[in-house]
Amino acid sequence: MKNTFNIGIIGSGSIGGLLGKFWANAGHKVMFSSRNPEKLTPLIDEIGNNAQAGSIVEASEFGDIVLLAVNYQTVDEALEKVRSLLDNKIVIDATNPLAYDDNGKIFRMIPEDITAGEFMAKKLPNTKLIKSFTTLWSEYLRKESFRDDELLVMPISGDDEAAKNKVSQLIEQAGFLPYNLGTLKDSKPQDPGSPIWNKPLTLSEFKIIHTNT
Template sequence: MKIGIIGGGSIGRLYGRLWHQAGHEIFISSRNPGKLRPFAEGLGDRAYFGDPDQAVAFGDVILLAVNYPSVDDVTTAIRDRAAGKLVIDATNPLTFKPDGSLERTIPENEVAGLVMQSKLPGARVAKSFTSLWTGHVEQHSDVDTPSVAMPLAADVEADRKIVGTLVREAGLVPVDIGDLEASAALDPQSPIWNVVLSADEMRARIDTFRTRKAA
């Protein structure tokens, strides 16, 4: 698969490396592409770097991994080129407050995946890779015997299958939680957010979360 990655920070580099190890072609990007040269050249063949527009043109699948304050700029820039493509949104609707704590930047009753789909109307948005800190993934990723769960959501079943394969290839266990509406369970402050869980533990917590929301 050809994977275009927007954002060459912690998330972009981590999954770029894992998917490259799995045999995919990756194109990683930022506003300052030159700083990604050592990373891409360190991976070797099948790893490229450049700007976000090039990454979107390259990818059959796009991973969106930028800081949330950049989301409006990025989605405006890639909207046309991303049309018809699968965009996996790994962003969290959070910003840092001056005291260093994190603040949710979309209203409590909105779902981040649906917000992203409204910003990229021609793309097929999936939500995954949001809910686990990179340090946890580094520690627990195991391609041979994966044990730690990563949730995913998308409106199209075939897209959920593709994302599930990428989760598995990152050494994690995919937990398909349904459509983008259901992806509220991936958003910050849900009981699965940034918790290391088995797939069974994650499903149990999601059931409880849904029951509470429905009540």
Template sequence: MNIGILGAGNIGGPLGRHWAAAGHRVTFGSRDPGRLASLVEPLGEGARAASYAEAAGAGEVVLLAVPHPALDGLLRRLAGRLAGKTVIDATSPIGVSDDGLFVSVLGPDLTQGSRTAERLPESAVARAFCHFPDELLWSRGTRQPHFWGMGTASDDPGARQVTETLVHDAGFVPVHLGGLKESAALDPGGALFGHVSTAAGLRAAAGR
């Protein structure tokens, strides 16, 4: 696949490395593409750095991996370029409650996946890579490939298939939780947020 990755940090960086190793063509989008040479050059001809707009246009599937506060502005600018594409939202609307617990800044009645789908009505939106600790995305996907589960959600069958393929190609086992309105378990404060387990363990924790 041609994959555009918007954000080349703790989520986009390791996932792009996984996907390039699996044979996909990866375009990392950044505000400053010149800073990504150390990430891109070791990956060979299958990877390059570009602007956010170029990465969104280059990918048939696009991963959203920017910090959540930057997401709305980015989607306003790029919604047209993302139309007709599969968009995997890996962002986390993370906040901390007064008693020190992780919570979603969107509140209890709106999932991040549903919010992104509202912003991108012409895209097929999925959720993945958002509950797993980002510092483990590379190590768990390479040292123990296809042992650890990764929760996913989507309303679109095609987006689900693409997302599950890319979860597998990153070294994880996809665990489909249902539609975007049913994906609260993947958001901050949800049953799977920060949870690392096998596919069976994720299903049990999510009550599936």
């Protein structure tokens, strides 16, 4: 029998809202958060059982596992409010370190010599940080989950094996196939610009690309 968790969602947009819905449907208790929780009422009403709304502080306190799915430009602002509340918890980092410059061009917000997972772990040193749900944009997550034929791969990395096992369960309950890349130091394939980033891949397709890079 699968474990059930209290899950806090920081960032209830296209990714956080969708994953939280999948997990609530799988039997987990989910608290979505927003600066204005009342705006989440339609989402809560749609999901029904197992879903509630609160502030990011309340969601961080509520969750045994917390999904971080905010726009990267607001990461530091969000973490400033909840960092200490996340100590010793599993935090799923679903952010990508990307932003737009004044000319509308996308750029990487962190140094090239560190993975996004390692960089986030420095911001949250007392958490069990797990990197996942970064390699497919929200429309792929919505349209390609729970495929009738081969499931698409969802890479996962982290330095705590027990935490990775729990998040792997959540990946399965979101309709994807978890693929353990290793530690956060090994998580570069999950970062923007990698050969597998934002490509919907089955296991055989993923292995061909991953083993050749």
